Amino acid sequence: MNDGPTYSLLIVDDDKAMRHSLLALMEAAGWQAEAVARGEKALERLATLAPDVILSDVRMPGMTGMELLAALDTELSPPLVLISAHGDIPMAVEAMQSGAYSFVEKPYEPRRLLTILTHAAEQSRMRASNQRLKARLYELSGLDRVLLGQTQAVANLREEVLDLAPMEGAVLIQGETGTGKELVARALHDLGPRAEQPFLAINCAALSPERFEAEMFGTAEGGKGRLQAATGGTLFLDEIGACPPAVQAKLLRVIEDQQVFPVGAATPDAVDLRIISATNEDVDQAVADGRLRQDLLFRINTFVMQLPPLRQRRDDVTLLSAHFLDDYARVHEIAAPELDHEDVATLMAHDWPGNVRELRNVCARRVMQARRGGGTMAAALTQTGGLEDVPETLREAVAAFERELIGKAIKGHEGRMDAAAEALGIGRRTLNEKIVKLGLKKEALL
Known part of the structure; x- marks a missing residue:
């Protein structure tokens, strides 16, 4: 049984028996696989399907495997491995020069084929990850605008954002009004591993203890709340110091247990949220004044960022x-x-x-x-x-x-x-x- 990542494969082969054989092999190896009989159909499926690898026969009615390779965008499409019973060295060389990842002859040796496909899938995932990272770093989710500047304080802060973005630990962002706390929080999310998941921003000053549980946790009859909908992503608690005391206790339980009880439900729903908080006040003074729970502060300040005022x-x-x-x-x-x-x-x-x-x-x-x-x-x-x-x-x-x-x-x-x-x-x-x-x-x- 495969304990590694689950990869996906699109098989293109006009031989029905070969399609079934390859599907059985990939299913046994723990892959997700789909098979089509024509190259034209493969291009149609690629419009909505995003496989890690394409495995295509060379000689097929209509569009051949080499023609399918030529039709793919080498920068955006997944790697293509060609397989053929009529393979020879010149064809293999031509395939590789044309951009194929590899070339396999039929009858294939299962272990060798799986090794080639796994390496191709790993390369595909890495390329996709690098492309996303480059795009995020280029956009910086507004970070280049919020933290635009040449002073050392701003340069250090930009580096800190890039360092903390991949972390899972809670982050507390401190800074005066107007210093860009929410946009920095979004940058931490967008530059991190949860970027494809929701970013849920909550204005703590506007939270009502009476409506909090139903809105955030959902109800047994009315469906999921906002926290369940955002699971897998980031929970941004804006102005955490203004959070009503009754709500602070409920938020603390969510952060500690990573689960919520919908109103009227007998069992909890698990949630997976990275916590980023922000405040424009002195949190130590807020704790001393009794406005902020100390145990909540300890849960949200694993990492602390201080945004410099413009003056x-x-x-x-x-x-x-x-x-x-x-x-x-x-x-x-x-x-x-x-x-x-x-x-x-x-x-x-x-x-x-x-x-x-x-x-x-x-x-x-x-x-x-x-x-x-x-x-x-x-x-x-x-x-x-x-x-x-x-x-x-x-x-x-x-x-x-x-x-x-x-x-x-x-x-x-x-x-x-x-x-x-x-x-x-x-x-x-x-x-x-x-x-x-x-x-x-x-x-x-x-």
Whole structure:
């Protein structure tokens, strides 16, 4: 019995007896296998099937094995092993030169075939993993924007994110409001082994003890709760210090036991969640004041990350400003306003209590001023720019402004929602909620 990874194989052979023989062999070896009789059918299945390896006969009616190999995208498709009763050295050489992983003659020797297929599957998995890692590192889930900067503190923090992402231990992210705690949490998730699983963000300040169990644990009659739906992924507890005491006890049990009891159920449901928490307050003081359980703190602070406030990285202020101005200008399809000496002096003199989020919002207002042909950073900082020509009521003004800004962000970032959310200075969850509330249709914007 195979105790290793379960690999998958797509068999392509017009010989029915050979297909059955290969299927029996792969099933006995613990593989998942599917067989088709034609190369054309194999290409159709590859549109929805993602096998680790393809094993194809060479000589078949219609599309041959060599033609199937030529039709595959060598960068994206799984490795292909050719098998034929008519094989010879020239054919094997041609197959390898054309991109085949290997060539096997019929009648095949089972152990040798399994060895070749296993090595091909291992290579396929490794290549797929490397491709995902490269894509994540390139995107960095907004990390390159949230932690954009040249100061040593930011460079160290980027390295810390990359170091902690593969870990399973709980992470506590500490930092003032606006330093990017949720986006760092998402980066830890997206750069880690749970990236393909859900990321569940919970605002602890908004949790109600009365509704907590039913919403998070589900009910015996009403189905699964949010925690069961997110199992396998990451649970992000935002503002953990604001969590009601009654809820803290229930969260502690979930973290300790990795299981939840649906309301009215007699048996628990197992969950598998990595815990990432965030707070903008002193957790030791919160424990001393009785607002945060010490045993809960010990469960969530295996690793602690401290996000630096913007006033401690003033050398990054102009760099960040130029980045945000360019980002918002692209969304609004105008030239980015240039920073003059007075703008830079204004930026450097400000203490930035709202940190990177405040700076991003100031840059958004500066771009709104530029759309009307003027403006300064000083005016944007005091929130005097870009407020004319708005609807009569505040509710209408806010809705109209958000609808325009969100629509242009989605269009400007070509439907990439994480990038649009970052450009707007909000989390992906908040963006989704606003899209629904404002009645926006992503498809209509692209």
